[in-house]
Amino acid sequence: MLAAIVNFAPMASLGMPGMKEYSFYGMRVLAMPADQADAERLAARIERQAGTVAQALGMADTAGIGIIVYPSRKDLHRKTIGFAGAFLPDWFIGDNTKDWVLISSPANPGPAHSRESIEQAAVHEYVHVLTDRVNKGFGYWLKEGIALYLAGQEPTVESIRSHADIRWEEYSKPSALQFAEVGGYTLAYTLVLYIIERYGWDSVVRLVPADASMETILGLSPRELFDAWKAWLIAL
Missing domain, CATH: 3.40.30 (Glutaredoxin)
Structure with a gap:
């Protein structure tokens, strides 16, 4: 040990x-x-x-x-x-x-x-x-998505499409390396973009604090957000 x-x-x-x-x-x-x-x-x-x-x-x-x-x-x-x-x-x-x-x-x-x-x-x-x-414990997807978005690290459409078949099981419990393996550094940008287009940038910022409630802010559970985002993603 x-x-x-x-x-x-x-x-x-x-x-x-x-x-x-x-x-x-x-x-x-x-x-x-x-x-x-x-x-x-x-x-x-x-x-x-x-x-x-x-x-x-x-x-x-x-x-x-x-x-x-x-x-x-x-x-x-x-x-x-x-x-x-x-x-x-x-x-x-x-x-x-x-x-x-x-x-x-x-x-x-x-x-x-x-x-x-x-x-x-x-x-x-x-x-x-x-x-x-x-919020040091901020989840990978939103934490990385916000950083990618604000740093201007926009992925290519080809890269997005190559990872668009992500499953809930891959999305919901990633480690740092698993996050990368399933295309997290491409897809997280699009997750934030989806929230911006649907709910506005202010909603993204409101999700940062540790006591933030996704259900209150977006009216969706994490699984419902995933399903809605993935449907939007596949249509790109």
């Missing part, structure tokens, strides 16, 4: 030896000197969208959010979940705490990403910081 705990525990410090501390656009940024320019670009990207994101979410608690830029996705994997990070997939290039956006360097995007997609992912993780400050 102790070995398992050690293997899956994140490293005690999220920073890495050799990292320097910078201040870009009012944000504290930790990065290797070689990644200084990319770190500044990431901070600029977040700063450019931060006001719009906070306003959309109706959140004033945006103070003290910093960025840690890791030299590679493998470094990020190891620092976020420890030695078990060796088993994380290549697409996993970002994470967050309530105070930090954790992101791999755009200079080393790996086989599943590009510089642009990593910059978008940094904004995505910034959205997570804000929603986590309201």
Whole structure:
């Protein structure tokens, strides 16, 4: 048991030896000197969208959010979940705490990403910081869907159609990796888009707090929302 705990525990410090501390656009940024320019670009990207994101979410608690830029996705994997990070997939290039956006360097995007997609992912993780400050236990589908939507990570129609046969059993109880395997990072965007089109953006925001009631806000149970969304999805 102790070995398992050690293997899956994140490293005690999220920073890495050799990292320097910078201040870009009012944000504290930790990065290797070689990644200084990319770190500044990431901070600029977040700063450019931060006001719009906070306003959309109706959140004033945006103070003290910093960025840690890791030299590679493998470094990020190891620092976020420890030695078990060796088993994380290549697409996993970002994470967050309530105070930090954790992101791999755009200079080393790996086989599943590009510089642009990593910059978008940094904004995505910034959205997570804000929603986590309201509700750390927010469900995967709405949490990821809101972040995808506000970061501008719109999926292609082809990608949506390739995952549109999702089943309730796959939707209702996902782990982080299962969520990705069933197309969650494509479909969650469309779930939020469906709610916006049917009920308005304000209803999306009202679903964020831990005490939010979907039945009260949307007039639907989670299963009823799934069925209505899937019917809409198949018709796209």
